[in-house]
Amino acid sequence: MLTAAGVARRRSIAFLRSITTSAIDLGYQQAKVVVLPSFLANDFQAFCSRNPAALPLLYRSQPGETSWLPLAGNVDIRTYISQYCVFENGRLRNTVPSLKGFKGLGACWPDMVCFYLGSSFGFEGQLREAGVPVRNVEQGKNGMYKTAVPCVPVGVFHCPLVVTMRPVPAGMVTTAAKISHLNPQAHGAPIHIGDPALLGIRDLSKPDYGYPVECHADDVPVFWACGVTAIEAICNSKPPLAFSHSPGSMFLTDIPDSPLPTSQLSPLCFLVSQDPLLYSMASQRAVGNIRQLEKVIGEDPGTRCICWFYPQVIAASRLFLWVRVRVRTLLRSCLALSHSTSVAITTGFPTHYMHSPPDETDGPPGALAMATMLLALSKQVTMVTDRRALQMNQDLVEEAVRTGVLKTTIPLVTFEDNGPDSALHFLCHEGDLRKPRFDHLVAIERTGRAADGNYYNMRGANIKHLVDPIDDLFIAATDIPGITTIGIGDGGNELGMGKIKEKVKTLMPNGSLVACDVAADYAITAGVSNWGGYAVACGLYLLFTCPSHQRYLRRGTEQATSPGLLDDLVACLPSEEAVLSSLVRLGVRSGKTGNLAMEVDGLTFHPTHSDLISRLLGLTLDSGPTGLP
Known part of the structure; x- marks a missing residue:
């Protein structure tokens, strides 16, 4: 049963569907979505398990299941996201506002499995509360980059790691790492801090997805693993039919954005090299x-x-x-x-x-x-x-x-x-x-x-x-x-x-x-x-x-x-x-x-x-x- 707040949030969906959810903080976790044929489901779940920072798995549906109450009740995944990507044999064929009525999907939907993956947008509100500027929200941009870092392959699934970059003032790098560490379902702590070339990224002004976020003078590039990695995995594995959220268009869950308590395992960040710029953790x-x-x-x-x-x-x-x-x-x-x-x-x-x-x-x-x-x-x-x-x-x-x-x-x-x-x-x-x-x-x-x-x-x-x-x-x-x-x-x-x-x-x-x-x-x-x-x-x-x-x-x-x-x-x-x-x-x-x-x-x-x-x-x-x- 939805709470009053949940009902109010549902009423805002019409508005949310028209904009990127990276700029929205309603106190709930967001999720990326991948829909695959059931014969690939076990391998993809294992792929998520071996690459947990990029693909933190919140839930794997049963074949044909359209919703799961603890994640978000009374919704239909086929219509809930503002925009879907359609892939055929690993190639992006189209983007559509709804999967209901998509030609041929009705017959094959009972064999489709949905994967819900955590999103780093989930900790941005906590960063702001701690005084860490969130440049991508301030600028209304979000850039994602393919790296030279290979994901751990499983079955047909293999691809390079995709990351997001958020500029963070040098004095607040540890704060950003501690906050994101406490939310492993939203990609957790950064996977690289410093020179993008160390990830194989040649030019921050040219992201592979989205639009570049500009750094301020005292900012350090901080990189988090990104769920768009799943799109790369789809392109490389070439399933006959697959769907995903469109980058920036998230599934809004009913799971509160509540971080874990701090512990002695919380990370600290240290500058270890100036040329190339590298922090460690x-x-x-x-x-x-x-x-x-x-x-x-x-x-x-x-x-x-x-x-x-x-x-x-x-x-x-x-x-x-x-x-x-x-x-x-x-x-x-x-x-x-x-x-x-x-x-x-x-x-x-x-x-x-x-x-x-x-x-x-x-x-x-x-x-x-x-x-x-x-x-x-x-x-x-x-x-x-x-x-x-x-x-x-x-x-x-x-x-x-x-x-x-x-x-x-x-x-x-x-x-x-x-x-x-x-x-x-x-x-x-x-x-x-x-x-x-x-x-x-x-x-x-x-x-x-x-x-x-x-x-x-x-x-x-x-x-x-x-x-x-x-x-x-x-x-x-x-x-x-x-x-x-x-x-x-x-x-x-x-x-x-x-x-x-x-x-x-x-x-x-x-x-x-x-x-x-x-x-x-x-x-x-x-x-x-x-x-x-x-x-x-x-x-x-x-x-x-x-x-x-x-x-x-x-x-x-x-x-x-x-x-x-x-x-x-x-x-x-x-x-x-x-x-x-x-x-x-x-x-x-x-x-x-x-x-x-x-x-x-x-x-x-x-x-x-x-x-x-x-x-x-x-x-x-x-x-x-x-x-x-």
Whole structure:
């Protein structure tokens, strides 16, 4: 039985049929409609299930059914929508104001099945209430774009994902994501925020459906999956006869527009790249856990971070430095790496220039921890090393494979300065800026070039003769769109720490001499650099088990994961002992003491490193239920 409000709403239908319902907010959900022959119904339902962001299924009718009371009572789907599209063999033949009386439909209607799909128009009123401008409503336009993102195919149904774009002020992106997340039946949270080219959209001024919405100066393009994807699926599957709503002409339901309560799974948005513009997304719970990891690795039990040899009286200054410079870059680094495809990792600090090999035990274990997790997540990983250390690192990788630390070997390469374009040709195929080989460069405990062009250990000794100019790759990457750089260090003289060089120069001994001059996009600081690598590996695991982040990575599709993948990832979490044992056998020494022993930076593996790793694993594995993808 309809309420008085429902009766009043029904009386307005004659008006609603004449305009697009994207501009209407009556407090009820809207739905898109697809009508298919019954022999395709099961496959289409499965197609919706595998692509839930684009095709949130509200209801599947019985064959020949014209209405369903909980969705909208006392209506006939054949006449209720303002305009219908008619498809024959996948081609749009006509648009009609009613399906009743459509030639031949009467005979075949008993075999037709209706699918009602949620619409993003359903949360626009809530955006306005939260103060988020809804530009498409303000401008009376709505544009929809075919992307280069394929939907997960089922049976005959396959097509590219279609999206809508709403410009959102940069400071309100998280608000928009939280509000839409609470309404999964209206497409839920965005599936991409940033550069449209990352979706394969060449020109926002030329939508495939509708009319373009103009962005204001401070707006960010925010993309939601769109139910027009269903029209693309019809065109590709070529059913003999099918119908849909006309874009913008919705089915108005009796379901109130009431969002779910907020939770720790609500998403937060973070800018991770300026060129190309890219935001990422993760739940409040995952973000909190990664921030806890960052607190742990910022501890300094050996009082050797940056000022390890300085008198105790300056401890407060050292603490001030690290509190000020650890600006939650671990989280953004993990988010950026989670979006990566091909990562180059470099390490190696030849501080013991009087020994052979001159390298220290800090760096390689953290590098392998990151590489192991990235490989398990199907990323391509390459190690970049000095020529003098190539054989040592090959031996280390081979032993890591033999002992099971690595499941597969990692390519090892060197870089030489053979001219002004050497770095460009190393980073890009044929030196073409549009064809980078890597999308991320990561340096961990890698000696970094100082302002005078030399390389210094913490004592101020110049070790340039032992170092290849890998810094040039980080410098060149600043001019190559699509490459993000990350530096991990504990002393300020490591590659990438140029990001914080002014603080290093001011607050650390010999800072003006030894501070690295080469900046990374993100500088992760830790009590011991290895710990930063372990935290990155743990952070990547937390993001893999974060539904909000995985949904965003997958553009709202439900990709099948390999059986046992989660167990494989758990096995890839940090375990320093085996790698440290290998380094000692190869003659690699502790950084602070020069001891050939199971220690890093003067701290023995038991109990210091083993306890810290246990704490990181505890925060990672005991983070509570996540709703794994």
